[in-house]
Amino acid sequence: MRAKEELPECPVATAVSLIGGKWKLLILRNLKERPWRFNDIDGISQKVLIDSLRQMMSDGLAYRHDYHEQPPRVEYGLTELGTKMLPIVNSLADFGNYYKSIIEQN
Amino acid sequence: MRAKEELPECPVATAVSLIGGKWKLLILRNLKERPWRFNDIDGISQKVLIDSLRQMMSDGLAYRHDYHEQPPRVEYGLTELGTKMLPIVNSLADFGNYYKSIIEQN
DNA sequence: CGGAATCCATTTTGATACTG
DNA sequence: CAGTATCAAAATGGATTCCG
Numbered sequence: 001m002r003a004k005e006e007l008p009e010c011p012v013a014t015a016v017s018l019i020g021g022k023w024k025l026l027i028l029r030n031l032k033e034r035p036w037r038f039n040d041i042d043g044i045s046q047k048v049l050i051d052s053l054r055q056m057m058s059d060g061l062a063y064r065h066d067y068h069e070q071p072p073r074v075e076y077g078l079t080e081l082g083t084k085m086l087p088i089v090n091s092l093a094d095f096g097n098y099y100k101s102i103i104e105q106n
Numbered sequence: 107m108r109a110k111e112e113l114p115e116c117p118v119a120t121a122v123s124l125i126g127g128k129w130k131l132l133i134l135r136n137l138k139e140r141p142w143r144f145n146d147i148d149g150i151s152q153k154v155l156i157d158s159l160r161q162m163m164s165d166g167l168a169y170r171h172d173y174h175e176q177p178p179r180v181e182y183g184l185t186e187l188g189t190k191m192l193p194i195v196n197s198l199a200d201f202g203n204y205y206k207s208i209i210e211q212n
Numbered sequence: 213c214g215g216a217a218t219c220c221a222t223t224t225t226g227a228t229a230c231t232g
Numbered sequence: 233c234a235g236t237a238t239c240a241a242a243a244t245g246g247a248t249t250c251c252g
Contacts, residue, residue, distance in 0.1 A: 002209065004209050010132075010202070011200075011201075012202055014202035026122065046214085046216095047216090050216085051244095071214085088201060092122065093117045093118050099187070099190075100120060128225070150226090151226050153237095175233095179234085213252105215251085216250080218250100219249105226239100226241075228239090231236075231237100232235090
């Protein structure tokens with residue numbers, strides 16, 4: 001979790017600081033569907049994926065569970081706090097669909 | 107407006123492609139309040155501001171009105187399509203407020 | 213498999229000075 | 233005031249190699 005002092009005053013800016021960056025919203029979209037195993041996201045590289053996940057974990061939005069198996073198996077998912085972000089994903093999806101429908105009319 | 111072919115299939119990815127980047131959501135937050143004149147946004151530089159606004163205009167989300175006065179006066183605002191993004195800003199604000207309230211409890 | 217660690221290229225962002 | 237132009241700095245992205 002962030003320290004209070006690091007957060008902007010504006011709530012929108014606070015949220016942006018948590019899910020900004022090129023990929024976090026898409027990661028969120030995937031985590032929403034199901035806790036999931038490494039790999040399998042669009043065109044994101046391993047480095048960027050793991051970096052993003054670690055930030056989300058340190059912000060209290062995602063968790064990681066290691067099954068301690070061989071071969072390795074881990075699982076990522078949203079914490080309860082993380083699930084509170086789902087309305088953001090939904091409003092993005094709504095707008096995306098609307099935008100696409102407008103585009104297609106023309 | 108974007109061409110259909112440039113848009114990702116996923117609606118979330120579509121929305122992210124429109125409001126991604128470090129500043130667009132904050133610009134959207136400001137445009138929401140009122141059509142407004144240049145300058146006066148947090149710590150954003152003129153260059154980034156104008157670059158972002160131009161992208162938003164070319165995507166059909168924002169408009170620019172030039173009053174053709176001396177000294178120059180222009181006004182930026184959201185198009186009707188742009189206002190359809192406001193639920194995104196609202197969900198961000200809701201989450202931001204929630205996150206801050208959690209932080210303060212600890 | 214699920215990473216970690218490097219190294220580097222590209223993209224974004226930002227600071228400053230200048231113009232009509 | 234509302235921008236341009238230029239350049240520097242920083243964030244981000246990606247490829248590759250290595251490890252338990």
